[in-house]
Amino acid sequence: MITLKRLAALMAAVLLAVAFAACGGDDSDSSTGGANSGPAAAETGSFPVTVEHKYGSTTIDAAPERVVALGYTDQDPVLAVGVVPVGVGDFLGGYDWRKRPWAQDALKGAVPKVVGGQEINFEAVAAARPNLIFAINAGLKKADYERLSKIAPTVAQSGDYIDFGMPWDEQQALVGKALGRDAQAKKAIDDVKAKFAKVAEENPTFKGASAILGYGGPDGYGAYATQDTRSRFLTDLGFEVPKEIDALAKDAFYAQFSQEQFRLLDQDLVLMYGDEDEITKNAVVGRLDAVKEGRIVYLPVAGEFAAALGFASTLSLTWILDNQVETLAAAADGDPATKVTQPE
DSSP: OHHHHHHHOOOOTTTTOOSSOOOOOOOOSSSOOOOSSOOOOOOEEEEEEEEEETEEEEESOOOSSSSSSSSSHHHHHHHTTTTOSEEEEEOOOOGGGGGGGGGGHTTTTOOOOEEEESSSSSSHHHHOOSSEEEETTOOOOOHHHHHHHHHHOOOOOTSSSTTTOOOOHHHHHHHHTTTOOOOHHHHHHHHHHHHHHHHHHHHHGGTTTEEEEOOOSTTTOOOEESSSSSHHHHTTOBBBBOHHHHHHHTTSSSOOOGGGGGGGOOOOEEEESHHHHHTSSHHHTTTTTTHHHOOOEEOOOHHHHHHHHHHOOOHHHHHHHHSSSHHHHHHSSSSSSSSOOOOO
């Protein structure tokens, strides 16, 4: 069993509100070919290319034929530019991520090997024979970066953000540049930003309203800071996340609440990882206006909405914006009489 607090410390970009984590992997070979399988090839004249990151710079001399996407969610931005990785990191938290609907078209039936989870399986990474390794949403330490770099050129996250705090669009741009697919990456980013703009325009009450992404249950309550990729989903829609969360989180991506801080969950819109009955069982939480007025969207951690937020990629954000906006709008409309259809 892994407590909420422990899981949060381990899995930033991953779903952090359950007391268990599904680790492990599939040792079968990928059912498709190398990294360049997909609808588009690298752009002519792209290589060699050098990308900057937390641990310096990495030069990729030629279009990689075999890519390992080692971070918890790194496979999505790789898939978004038409590349199928041969190895991936395990997305922990209880969701059957192999079936995620937003990635199936890009995977084309492939089943990449799992080569890491809470720990990196360096032997499995090497066995995948990669030409390029992405370890962006991996909480990568320098010693591990140096070890991976002996296997293949390795790209870490930007040093401008806390671990797991690199924005989705910058992740996509970094991946696109390293793969020589800047144009595909730019299109993926532009398409998602256009969707955000359209949703914000159609829901003007989102702009300036307060919102928070929290978690709750027997192991504790808390919320995610503004540098967390999932909280950025709310700010991308025009909501404002309380700055008090950042003050409590300090250099982390989340903050654990004492009961005196539960009032921070009383916002115009509340997204909460966890089971509704378990969350509201706490007497203090149950008395919050957000609970009584139906301003909370409860996110079962093994559900698609929660997982899509966890991936926070051009692919998964598109899925959320296409499928879940009505739920958010119903919870944030300020009318307690509006029924909120809770996601499964």
